[in-house]
Amino acid sequence: MSQSVIEQSVAENIELPGYSGKPILTMTGVRGGYGDADILQGVDMQVSEQEIVVIVGPNGAGKSTAMKAIFGLLKVRGGSIVVNGTNIAGWKPNRIVQHGVCYVPQVDNIFREMTIHENLEMGAFLRKGDISDSLERVYTLFPDLKERRSTLAGNLSGGQRQMVAMGRALMLNPSLLLLDEPTAGLSPKYMEQIFEITRNLRDAGLSILLVEQHAKQALAFADKGYVLAAGSNRHEGTGQELLADREVAEMFLGG
C-alpha cells in the first residue's frame, strides 16, 4: 500500500482503523439470516487493500453467515455491503464473482468427482479464452497440485483438498478472497503452509477476509481482527491489539 493512498484517505477524511489503504470491502449494519430470524444483528467490518482481516469467535457466532451474506447466499435485510465502491447487497453469486470477490466455503468446497485440473477450470468458468496464466499462477502457489493434476479431488488428503479449494477461488484473479476456516482439521504442518500462502497472496496484492478457529496463530499475522459473537462485532483492533486484550483472551482465545 502506498503512502499516497493513506494521505489521500486522511485528506478525504475517511475514517479508517489502523494504517489501512483504500477500503475494498465495507459492511455497515448488516442484518440477515436464513429464515425469518436475524442471525446477523448488525455487523460492521472493513477490509482494505492488501490486508488480511481475521474473524474469530465462538461456534455459532455467525462467522460463516457473515461470509454468506457478503456472497449473496442469504437474504440481507438491512445495512450495506460495499465492494470496490459498489453496494453489492442482494446481488446473485455469479455477479459478485465477476465483481472480483471469490469465496471458499467452510465445507463442501471442492468438486470431488472432478480432477484437480478440472476443479481449477471450473474456478475460471466465467472467463473467456485462454486461462493458462491463472493455471500457472495457482500451480506455482501449490506445486503439490501440479504433480497430481489428474487426480480426483475427492481422493486427496484434507490439506490438499483445501489447496484445491483455494486454487479454484483464485482462478478469476479476485481482488477480495473470502476464506472460511481453511485450516479446520488440518495438521500443524498444513496449517502453517496455508497461512504462509495466505500471507504471500496478501503480499502479492490481494485482500483477504479469513475466518479462523486457530485464532492465536491467525491473529499473530493479521493486519486487523474482529471478534464476532451472537451475530455482532464485540471487539476489533489490529491482530496484536486483540491478542494483548485481556478480555478477548479470556473470553474468546481460551485464556
Added chain:
Amino acid sequence: MPFMEFVNFYLMPGIVLGSIYALGAVGITLVFGILRFAHLAHGDLATLGAFAALGVVTIFGVSPWVALPVAMIFCAFMAIGIDKVFYDYLSERPKIIVVMSSLGIALMLRALVQVIWGVDTETYTRGIVRPENYWGIRIRDREIYTIIAMFAIVGVLWVFLQKTKWGKAMRAMSDNPDLALLSGVDNRKVTMLTWAIVGILCAASGFFLGINTELKPLMGWTMLLPMFAATILGGVGRVEGAVVGGLIVGIVEETSVLLIPGEYKAAMAFAILLLILLVRPTGLLKGKVL
C-alpha cells in the same frame, strides 16, 4: 442347449434390449444426478419420440432412419418446454412434488400419443425381416444398428461431458450444485442443456424399441421400471454405469426365460432393483446414495 442357440436366441436379443434400456437409463441418471429427482415421464417421452418418428415416416414417406434425428430434435424441445412450464415452476418446492408432477406429465404425454395416433399397434415398415447369418451368429441389421447407435450416442455424450466447458459444468452441477453456483455456472442453462440431451436420448430409446418390435402407446411406460433398475444398478449419476446396468437388465430379462416361466420376465427388473438396493445401494459404480 448348444452354445450358439444361447447366443442367438437369448444373449443377442438381451444385448439389443439392453441397449434400448441403456439409452433410457443414461437420461434418467442425468436427471437424477443434475436435477435430483426421479423422472417418471421418461418412458412416455420415449413413446412420444417413437411416434414422432412414425409421423415423419408417414407424412414424408422417408426411411425411419431419416426420421430419427427429427424425432430427437422434437423431443429435445418437448423436454425443454415441459421443464419450463412444469418442473422449473415447481423447482422451489419439495422434490416429491416434482416427482409426482412428472407422473402427471407421463399420463399427459401418453394421452397425447393416443389422441394423435390412436390406440392401435403400429410399425415403421411392413414385412418380415429375416436375420442374417454372420459366422453362426444370427442377427438382423437393425439389431446391429441399435447396438452401434447406442455406443455411438453414449460415446459422443461421454466426450461432451469430459471435454467441453458446458459438459464439465453439467458434471460440476451434479457433483456440488452450490459450488457450481459460486463458480458462476448458470443453473438455468445447465438445466435446459440437460433436458435437451435427455429428450434426444428418450427419442433414441423409443425409436429403437419401435424399430425392433412395434409401436404401442404403452411401450415407454413398460420400459420405465427396467430403465430405473438399470440406472440404480449402475450407480445414480454414472453415465457408464447406466450403460452397464441397461445391458445387464436386458440380458437378464431375455435369459431368465431359460429358468423361469416367461410370464415372470417383466418381474426380473424389479428383482434386480430390490437386490441392488439391499446389497449395494450405491450401485455397481458407486453412484449417489438416494
